[in-house]
Amino acid sequence: MKREKDFFDRVYKIVEKIPRGKVTTFGLIAEACGIKSAARTVGWALNGASASHLPCHRVVNRIGALTGRMHFGDSHLMEDLLRSEGITFDKDDCVEIKKHLWIPPKVLSRNQKKSKTNNGKRSK
DNA sequence: TGGATGACCTACA
């Protein structure tokens, strides 16, 4: 019975390391954990993070929408909190992730090391 | 052991 929050622990570490005024996406966290395909599992980790002191409000989906808002309590607490940190929001209630997107060093290092030829990954 | 769930992401029609 491992049941060790190995994966969760990683997510917590990443989220906890998110600098103030920055936001990250599930995919990045998942990748930072080593499994970008487990973006969903990352959400699970945050599920417990919402009960923790982790700045889960800094975690948004790829488009920058506060998906966890509904789990937070239908309130704009998340939005207000992010705004308080200097995060700007879009008209669609989406964080300007493009301007505040923060990528974990692990991902950066890995992305640089592994992917030398950056082939337009997520360019939509 | 296996099915079901989950705050996602990507791909295809």
Added chain:
DNA sequence: CTGTAGGCCATCC
């Protein structure tokens, strides 16, 4: 471009 479907990984019952 929008909508739908599938996948991927981990935890819970």
